[in-house]
Structure formats: C-alpha cells, structure tokens
Amino acid sequence: MRRVLVSLLAIIFALCSVAQPAQANPRTGEDIAELIYGIYCTREPERQDPAPDTASGFINIVPGLPDFAFQQKVVPAEIGIGFGVLVTARQGRILDPVTITVTHPPYPDSGITVESWVTDIDGMGPSLAGYSFDTPNELVTGAWTFEGHDAAGVELFHITFEVVDPAMMPQVIDTCFDAFLS
Secondary structure, X not given: OHHHHHHHHHHHHXXXXXXXXXXXXXXEOOOEEEEEEEEEEXXXXXXXXXXXXXXXXXXXXXXXXXXXXXXXXXXXXXXXXXEEEEEEEOOOOEEEEEEEEEEOOOOOOOXXXXXXXXXXXXXXXXXXXXXXXXXXXXXXXXXXXXXXXXXXXXXXXXXXXXXXXXXXXXXXXXXXXXXXXX
C-alpha cells in the first residue's frame, strides 16, 4: 500500500511540475482568417472619427492600409511610429460591432491604461487595428496589448507588443524618417 501511495504521489508531483505552455502571441479566434502584425510609418489622417473611450477622444482614419515596414512585436516609442494588426474575418463573415481594446502602461499625465473604440471586421479584406504615437504623453514603454472582441464578448484576436526606448531600434526610426524625407 505504501508503494502505491508513493507511486501515486510521484505521478501527481510529475503532473503538477510540468510547465503549462505559454499562450500564443498573437492568437486568433475561429472567426479570424488572417492576422498580420507589425510597425508602420504614420501618415496624415484623412479624418478623425469620434472615439470617446480613448485618451484623445478620436481615432485617426488614414487613406488606405499602411505597409508594415517591420513585422515584429518590439516597437520604438517615437512620435511618427505606428503599430498594430491587419485582421481579416473568415470569408463571408461580417463582424460588426467589434470592440478594439488597447491596454498599456499608464500615461504620465492622466494615468490612463485602457483605451477602446468600436469598428468592424469583414472577410472582404483586412481592417487596421493600430495605434500611432502622436504626442509625447503617449510614449510609455512596456507591454501594449491589442484585443478584439465581438458583440457577445468573444475574443477575436489578442497580441502583445513591447514598446521600448527608441535608441534600441535606430533602424526603425531611420526607415520611417527617411520615408518622410523622400
């Protein structure tokens, strides 16, 4: 009996000590066909749409979709840099409304850590869920998480970026600011 108990305890200990796999970054739900992430060089918006649950109170709408200059999840904190995802629903699907939530370290002037807005995602082509650094107050380093949820609260996508000191990524800064000059 003692051997059986010791064997059972050994098995339980072995099962408990097995590391849990890390969650995927990025991850997508079953309604998402494609998610592409990265860094882009910002452009002048064609308009600004109201987004009362953001720090600025609006989101920038840019003409066309940005080209990701770098497909990576490490982003320099620099005005003129944007990052995020291009996400496409499965063919024939229209996901409307979709709430995009961005969680980030606190802004120094307001303490804001969560911003959100409502959009849609369909299967006809990609939709941008992005963030561009427009003001010095936004340049906070650390983890920035983008999530999309449908009207029922089901997670459509989730990705975490790491925003770092721009001195660590001169190639990104050079690419974007050379693009502005040419």
